[in-house]
Amino acid sequence: xxxxxxxxxxxxxxxxxxxxxREIGRVRAVDGVSFHIAKGETLALxxxxxxxxxTVSRCILRAxxxxxxxxxxxxxxxxxxxxxxxxxxxxxxxxxxxxxxxQDPYSSLNPRMMVGDIIAEPLKVNGVPAAERNxxxxxxxxxxxxxxxxxxxxxxAFSGGQRQRIGIARALALNPRLIVADExxxxxDVSVQAQIINLLLDLQDRLGLxxxxxxxxxxxxxxxxxxxxxxxxxxxxxxxxxxxxxxxxRHPYTETLLAAVPAPDPxxxxxxxxxxxxxxxxxxxxxxxxxxxxxxxxxxxxxxERPELTEIAPGRxxxxxxxGEIELAGVTG
Amino acid sequence: xxxxxxxxxxxxAVRDLxxxxxxxxxxxxxxxxxxxxxxxGRTLGIxxxxxxxxxVTARSILRILDRPGRVVGGSIVLDPGSSGxxxxxALDSNAERMRAIRGGRIGLIFQEPMTALSVHYTVGNQIxxxxxxxxxxxxxxxxxxxxxxxxxxxxxxxxxxxxAYPFQLSGGLRQRVGIAMALAGDPDILIADEPTTxxxxxxxxxxxxxxxxxxxxxxxxxxxxxxxxxxxxxxxxDVAVMYLGRIVEYAPVxxxxxxxRHPYTRALLRAVPTILAKPRQRLATIGGAVPHPGARPVGCPFHPRCSxxxxxxxxxxxxxxxxxGQAGASCFLEVPG
Numbered sequence: 001x002x003x004x005x006x007x008x009x010x011x012x013x014x015x016x017x018x019x020x021x022r023e024i025g026r027v028r029a030v031d032g033v034s035f036h037i038a039k040g041e042t043l044a045l046x047x048x049x050x051x052x053x054x055t056v057s058r059c060i061l062r063a064x065x066x067x068x069x070x071x072x073x074x075x076x077x078x079x080x081x082x083x084x085x086x087x088x089x090x091x092x093x094x095x096x097x098x099x100x101x102x103q104d105p106y107s108s109l110n111p112r113m114m115v116g117d118i119i120a121e122p123l124k125v126n127g128v129p130a131a132e133r134n135x136x137x138x139x140x141x142x143x144x145x146x147x148x149x150x151x152x153x154x155x156x157a158f159s160g161g162q163r164q165r166i167g168i169a170r171a172l173a174l175n176p177r178l179i180v181a182d183e184x185x186x187x188x189d190v191s192v193q194a195q196i197i198n199l200l201l202d203l204q205d206r207l208g209l210x211x212x213x214x215x216x217x218x219x220x221x222x223x224x225x226x227x228x229x230x231x232x233x234x235x236x237x238x239x240x241x242x243x244x245x246x247x248x249x250r251h252p253y254t255e256t257l258l259a260a261v262p263a264p265d266p267x268x269x270x271x272x273x274x275x276x277x278x279x280x281x282x283x284x285x286x287x288x289x290x291x292x293x294x295x296x297x298x299x300x301x302x303x304x305e306r307p308e309l310t311e312i313a314p315g316r317x318x319x320x321x322x323x324g325e326i327e328l329a330g331v332t333g
Numbered sequence: 334x335x336x337x338x339x340x341x342x343x344x345x346a347v348r349d350l351x352x353x354x355x356x357x358x359x360x361x362x363x364x365x366x367x368x369x370x371x372x373x374g375r376t377l378g379i380x381x382x383x384x385x386x387x388x389v390t391a392r393s394i395l396r397i398l399d400r401p402g403r404v405v406g407g408s409i410v411l412d413p414g415s416s417g418x419x420x421x422x423a424l425d426s427n428a429e430r431m432r433a434i435r436g437g438r439i440g441l442i443f444q445e446p447m448t449a450l451s452v453h454y455t456v457g458n459q460i461x462x463x464x465x466x467x468x469x470x471x472x473x474x475x476x477x478x479x480x481x482x483x484x485x486x487x488x489x490x491x492x493x494x495x496x497a498y499p500f501q502l503s504g505g506l507r508q509r510v511g512i513a514m515a516l517a518g519d520p521d522i523l524i525a526d527e528p529t530t531x532x533x534x535x536x537x538x539x540x541x542x543x544x545x546x547x548x549x550x551x552x553x554x555x556x557x558x559x560x561x562x563x564x565x566x567x568x569x570x571d572v573a574v575m576y577l578g579r580i581v582e583y584a585p586v587x588x589x590x591x592x593x594r595h596p597y598t599r600a601l602l603r604a605v606p607t608i609l610a611k612p613r614q615r616l617a618t619i620g621g622a623v624p625h626p627g628a629r630p631v632g633c634p635f636h637p638r639c640s641x642x643x644x645x646x647x648x649x650x651x652x653x654x655x656x657x658g659q660a661g662a663s664c665f666l667e668v669p670g
Contacts, residue, residue: 198618219610275535
């Protein structure tokens with residue numbers, strides 16, 4: 001069963017200019033994105049800055065109104081709603097089912113609230129009685145491996161990693177059907193990052209979380225995700241099960257991204273492929289395949305015809321005209 | 334090969350550098366006796382988590398430490414052993430001589446290039462100013478030099494970009510401009526403080542390649558500060574691992590990754606997420622978090638988080654520092670008890 005089905009999602013920002021503020025163009029931040037998240041699954045959305053990954057996550061949470069497309073969110077077996085079509089008011093009862101884990105554990109917790117109240121806030125808003133709330137807060141603190149005494153302290157008493165645990169406890173308070181985590185470990189030091197990654201893996205196992213994990217760090221993504229969707233200039237260029245994507249990428253951009261990550265092993269030095277050029281401007285994407293100006297495999301067809309995301313093997317989707325004929329290098333341990 | 338490289342000239346020798354921050358709550362000992370050498374044509378990586386003192390080290394070398402930070406001990410000697418050797422700590426930080434060293438001998442590349450760039454001037458004007466600060470070139474000649482520098486750092490169409498404002502450039506191009514600025518005074522020592530942390534991964538790869546190429550061409554002594562073990566593995570000859578203001582391990586890069594000696598280095602290497610991970614692979618963790626530098630533990634600063642702590646020794650005394658120029662770990666496991 002799918003928790004979320006996103007079909008042809010678009011978010012365009014008009015560019016206005018001149019005396020009459022006429023629309024002279026559009027920034028196609030998200031330009032026709034389709035994917036699903038199955039129950040109990042973590043889908044990672046990766047790409048470089050400006051690729052639209054955060055815009056997608058904000059559309060799903062309806063912090064942004066999509067320009068077009070549908071986002072079917074399952075509420076129970078056989079029952080789903082299109083998040084894209086609902087008016088803001090109708091979204092409110094659904095919010096408890098979608099929770100967010102934020103990047104910055106410093107700005108995402110109210111410094112004037114005690115930790116117990118921060119975690120209980122979503123319970124309170126959703127009418128859970130006080131007695132139950134207390135029990136649930138203790139349960140949640142234990143779940144994120146924090147002492148019960150944390151309840152009556154303020155966020156400033158805690159380190160970045162502990163604060164991120166508090167943020168995770170708050171996100172889990174209402175047993176949401178979907179968690180959207182936007183760069184949840186990128187602001188943390190290595191030793192603390194490892195603790196949070198392990199915690200997320202534990203929680204996935206224990207609670208069967210369904211998660212959209214937005215990240216730019218391909219190493220972190222390899223540890224925590226079941227499948228990966230790679231975005232480039234507003235579109236998904238490849239979706240595949242995590243291990244398959246890393247071992248044998250099927251889109252040249254995925255290959256470029258993987259090759260660019262410096263591996264923590266000096267004996268592998270200098271084996272990197274050169275990435276040339278820069279990420280295209282989403283207000284003026286190149287014709288054809290948006291990656292063609294940087295692609296070492298581009299042919300004439302790539303310059304004129306935009307490739308569609310196609311299933312080339314079970315569960316493996318890529319949008320590359322040459323997917324069937326080129327051999328791409330992955331990373332293997 | 335290592336032997337010939339070891340013979341490379343020492344461009345800068347840092348010895349027993351100690352920096353304190355005098356705060357209302359007490360003295361924070363940001364650096365406690367840091368020693369290392371920067372050699373021509375070689376890259377020293379400085380790696381550690383936040384609060385370890387990486388950036389304070391860089392700022393102390395350039396004498397741009399912000400108050401209330403104060404160097405309280407040690408020396409930072411340019412060209413040690415030569416007739417013209419200079420201890421930059423003996424100079425007034427605003428003196429003409431120090432200003433000539435800053436940029437002219439030692440260039441600095443920041444994490445966020447906008448730290449070094451003004452939004453009000455074109456990149457050309459800023460590089461021209463830096464070039465003229467360190468040479469007698471005419472305005473026109475300095476402009477030509479600025480264009481040449483932009484070309485050198487791989488900026489396409491430099492004769493047009495020279496008149497661009499920083500905000501008109503992408504993050505990657507801006508960092509290239511930051512590198513061009515750092516090179517304007519033709520320094521032989523470069524300090525790069527997290528130069529690629531703010532960049533995307535493909536841009537990072539390009540900037541790292543650029544740094545490596547420039548270093549090879551100019552024989553620059555490069556000090557690369559980073560928290561990223563991948564960048565260390567990719568770029569460095571030698572590595573200093575820092576923890577709470579001390580170098581806890583110093584080693585050639587291959588040795589550090591193949592046979593780390595300090596428990597902190599070992600733990601750190603195991604905790605790094607890797608692109609080579611197996612599905613759902615858990616990481617080894619280090620318990621707790623880096624303590625606030627103002628609440629430094631007694632004894633070895635790492636002992637509360639150390640899995641190999643020796644009660645009575647690590648908890649009582651600070652292990653001896655590593656002699657400069659030698660590989661080793663500052664750890665009681667290394668010292669026969």
